[in-house]
Amino acid sequence: MRPTPPTAALLLMLAALAAMPASAQYKVIGPDGRVTYTDRPTTDPAHRVQALRKSGAGAGDDAAAPLATGLPQALRQPVARFPVTLITTPDCGPCDTARQQLQRRGVPYTELGVATPEDQQALQRLTGGLTVPSVSIGSQVMRGWQESDWMATLDLAGYPKESALPKGWRWAAVRPLAAPRPAAEPADERPAPSAATAPAAPPPVPTESIGPVPQIRF
Known part of the structure; x- marks a missing residue:
């Protein structure tokens, strides 16, 4: 399935990002929806401030x-x-x-x-x-x-x-894409306790099945 082309609003947003000052650290959204970029956050409660990564x-x-x-x-x-x-x-x-x-x-x-x-x-x-x-x-x-x-x-x-x-x-x-799993710790090689001294095994804890992994599309 072909994805939906970007809208005009998306292109305008990208254009604003491309013109953003290199020193900008915050995105400020005014009550009218206007977006500005600055290196200092505003304290005006009417504005929303987002820190830029x-x-x-x-x-x-x-x-x-x-x-x-x-x-x-x-x-x-x-x-x-x-x-x-x-x-x-x-x-x-x-x-x-x-x-x-x-x-x-x-x-x-x-x-x-x-x-x-x-x-x-x-x-x-x-x-x-x-x-x-x-x-x-x-x-x-x-x-x-x-x-x-x-x-x-x-x-x-x-x-x-x-x-x-x-x-x-x-x-x-x-x-x-995903970080590799950590290596498993080596098994404990000490002899197992005898049946007379071994503690009772705890009851199994039910786990939630995540179901089959969906298939990749292209």
Whole structure:
């Protein structure tokens, strides 16, 4: 199913984000709905104040700083403020197309793969669905490959329309979307107590079934 194209209001919001001062730390919403960005929060109770997370609060925020290292000036600001995270799954034709288009345009990105039930659950939490490819550009998340929508959002975020990457640039390998589970602790090798001294086993605790994991769509 093709996702709904962004509305005019969404494009205006993205344009405002692209023009936001680099030093802005707060988003202030007035009683009339007008939005302003500032480095100091207001104390006016009629205004709503939201603290901004660094780098646009995207899924790949922690990778934005190393991505910006060694980039030309044209890419440093958009990568720092609106990092791009591509979410894919193996054997996905639209994922391959999205990846190729980002690389052709010269967009540095972090790629996260969906391969396990834990990855699927993380995808559901992050994007509100199970559609791949998905992309986050700063705080804007889009599900499903829509070239015009993705490219328009990259334009508003300030990414060059043609590749400005240095020669020999390489994108990082795909990482799992969900954090790996911690390693299990080694089993206790002490001899088990005899039946005469072993304490009675506690009754089983009922657990809630989460049901089958939904299938990825693309």
